[in-house]
Amino acid sequence: MKRKETAAVVSQDRIADGIFSLWLQVSFAKEAEAGQFVSLFTADGTRLLPRPVSICETDKDAGRIRLVYRIAGAGTEGFSKLKAGDRIDVMGPLGRGFPIDLALGKRVLLIGGGIGIPPMLSAAKAIRLRDPDAAVTCAVGYRTNDRYLYNDLSAVSDVVVSTDDGSYGVHGTVMDAVRFSDADPQLIFACGPKVMLRAVKEYAKTKGVPCFISMEERMACGVGVCLGCICQTTGIDEHSHVKKARVCTDGPVFPAEEVDLT
Amino acid sequence: MTDVNMQVVIAGVTLKNPVITSSGTYGAGREYSEFIDLSRLGAVTAKGIADVPWEGNPAPRIAEVSGGMLNCIGLQNPGVDVFLERDLPFLREAGCGVIVNVVGHEPDEYYRVVDRLNGVQGIDLLEINISCPNVKAGGLALGTDPAVVEEVTRNCKRYASQPCIMKLTPNVTDIRAIAAACEAGGADAISLINSITGMKIDIERQTFALSNRTGGLSGPCVKPVAVRMVYEAARTVSIPVIGMGGIMTADDAVEFMLAGASAVSIGMANFIDPYVPLKVIDGLRDYCIRHGIASVSELTGAVHA
Numbered sequence: 001m002k003r004k005e006t007a008a009v010v011s012q013d014r015i016a017d018g019i020f021s022l023w024l025q026v027s028f029a030k031e032a033e034a035g036q037f038v039s040l041f042t043a044d045g046t047r048l049l050p051r052p053v054s055i056c057e058t059d060k061d062a063g064r065i066r067l068v069y070r071i072a073g074a075g076t077e078g079f080s081k082l083k084a085g086d087r088i089d090v091m092g093p094l095g096r097g098f099p100i101d102l103a104l105g106k107r108v109l110l111i112g113g114g115i116g117i118p119p120m121l122s123a124a125k126a127i128r129l130r131d132p133d134a135a136v137t138c139a140v141g142y143r144t145n146d147r148y149l150y151n152d153l154s155a156v157s158d159v160v161v162s163t164d165d166g167s168y169g170v171h172g173t174v175m176d177a178v179r180f181s182d183a184d185p186q187l188i189f190a191c192g193p194k195v196m197l198r199a200v201k202e203y204a205k206t207k208g209v210p211c212f213i214s215m216e217e218r219m220a221c222g223v224g225v226c227l228g229c230i231c232q233t234t235g236i237d238e239h240s241h242v243k244k245a246r247v248c249t250d251g252p253v254f255p256a257e258e259v260d261l262t
Numbered sequence: 263m264t265d266v267n268m269q270v271v272i273a274g275v276t277l278k279n280p281v282i283t284s285s286g287t288y289g290a291g292r293e294y295s296e297f298i299d300l301s302r303l304g305a306v307t308a309k310g311i312a313d314v315p316w317e318g319n320p321a322p323r324i325a326e327v328s329g330g331m332l333n334c335i336g337l338q339n340p341g342v343d344v345f346l347e348r349d350l351p352f353l354r355e356a357g358c359g360v361i362v363n364v365v366g367h368e369p370d371e372y373y374r375v376v377d378r379l380n381g382v383q384g385i386d387l388l389e390i391n392i393s394c395p396n397v398k399a400g401g402l403a404l405g406t407d408p409a410v411v412e413e414v415t416r417n418c419k420r421y422a423s424q425p426c427i428m429k430l431t432p433n434v435t436d437i438r439a440i441a442a443a444c445e446a447g448g449a450d451a452i453s454l455i456n457s458i459t460g461m462k463i464d465i466e467r468q469t470f471a472l473s474n475r476t477g478g479l480s481g482p483c484v485k486p487v488a489v490r491m492v493y494e495a496a497r498t499v500s501i502p503v504i505g506m507g508g509i510m511t512a513d514d515a516v517e518f519m520l521a522g523a524s525a526v527s528i529g530m531a532n533f534i535d536p537y538v539p540l541k542v543i544d545g546l547r548d549y550c551i552r553h554g555i556a557s558v559s560e561l562t563g564a565v566h567a
Contacts, residue, residue: 225289228324
């Protein structure tokens with residue numbers, strides 16, 4: 001059940017330049033699924049719209065969620081000042097996550113680019129929780145050798161890394177790292193910039209492997225009423241019967257073949 | 263003091279309280295029913311419905327501005343057939359008043375929808391959105407020309423079995439002339455304001471923040487404009503006025519009612535806090551108790567110099 005509440009900040013750390021890791025105490029941690037997101041609200045009364053942030057990790061026993069986000073403007077910069085004990089308004093859990101059921105017993109490749117990496121940690125952990133022997137590979141692309149979440153990912157999967165500047169791992173895009181890894185996936189989950197998702201979709205199609213991608217768009221309501229965060233779809237969408245699906249509620253995770261990334 | 267009478271009557275339709283949710287901010291009620299009990303609301307206004315599905319505009323459709331937002335959704339909607347089959351059955355069971363918002367690119371499209379809704383059970387009121395860009399008028403909203411407004415109102419009334427609320431665009435020089443044209447055309451009520459046309463430029467990328475370049479401004483930043491226009495319109499016509507534009511709190515709602523609104527509508531605030539409509543209902547009641555007012559409708563137009 002979605003709800004809006006005031007959450008307590010458990011802790012916050014800066015884990016790379018402009019990248020922060022925020023643990024929140026929330027009532028809905030048990031229900032939150034990998035690939036879902038929350039809306040965070042600023043304390044600044046002039047910046048009213050929520051900021052959608054994907055869930056990076058959940059601690060269901062302690063009732064906590066971890067959000068890893070990048071400072072993208074004044075709103076997220078405000079979040080980065082939060083300290084343990086502070087309060088923040090949050091709505092969640094929102095959206096449709098990754099279909100973890102499909103991953104059980106398969107060789108799974110998780111592809112994350114930049115700030116699309118955090119939800120891949122939640123996916124890797126969710127798969128491991130259900131299937132401790134799962135063969136999970138994470139291919140992650142960074143701008144440079146800051147490698148946020150690398151240790152967390154390494155604990156639950158095999159990790160291959162690319163950097164734009166070649167300062168660590170494969171010099172190039174995350175798809176270069178995928179090809180370097182000799183991965184032979186039976187299922188792909190991915191999150192990252194559109195140009196990356198386009199390459200992932202193409203790769204999956206060539207390999208004939210089912211692929212699910214997590215989309216990003218500016219949002220207002222976060223719950224499917226305003227139609228602000230649409231993405232172009234290849235077929236007639238269920239809600240409006242045009243070719244535009246709602247990222248917030250029909251997604252953010254879609255079967256790759258259903259999204260028109262051109 | 264005994265409990266406050268929260269009922270209001272709009273065009274012969276009794277609402278249990280004067281708090282409505284605005285078209286385009288509430289779907290057809292289903293999504294927010296996860297958060298609140300819709301039966302507590304005066305009414306839900308369903309998102310604008312056209313005769314056929316509308317694609318709307320490309321992304322980005324949303325931009326934040328200080329104290330509000332711009333949108334260029336472009337009235338994406340599944341069309342009247344899907345609405346009647348899928349959305350209305352849910353809404354009419356929700357226990358609140360039901361208002362159906364109607365959109366069109368040109369007058370005939372409005373009439374087709376209104377005609378289709380004629381006699382449909384479970385619709386209390388129609389709201390005719392005359393702020394849509396009119397294709398035949400070169401994209402100008404038909405709601406900006408009093409003569410056209412009067413004609414469209416008269417024709418909608420001809421096809422409609424339900425009372426008609428005309429929803430006014432604020433993008434006009436004199437809102438009083440438009441309000442008067444609605445009344446002359448036989449409108450049962452008017453609602454205002456729709457969003458104000460605005461623009462945001464992304465200075466880093468040196469381009470427009472919205473795909474459509476312009477978008478509709480809404481949120482608390484428009485409230486003083488909306489209160490002024492509700493006041494002017496309410497002084498001009500004798501039909502009920504539904505006031506909206508940036509209402510975030512019960513105090514805001516009281517302000518609109520004092521300015522002349524018979525009911526109020528909550529829009530962008532739903533996105534920020536789905537519980538706002540209920541807080542406004544409770545706050546309106548508290549205000550009446552505090553001021554010794556027996557019936558919330560006494561607030562309508564009660565502002566004095």
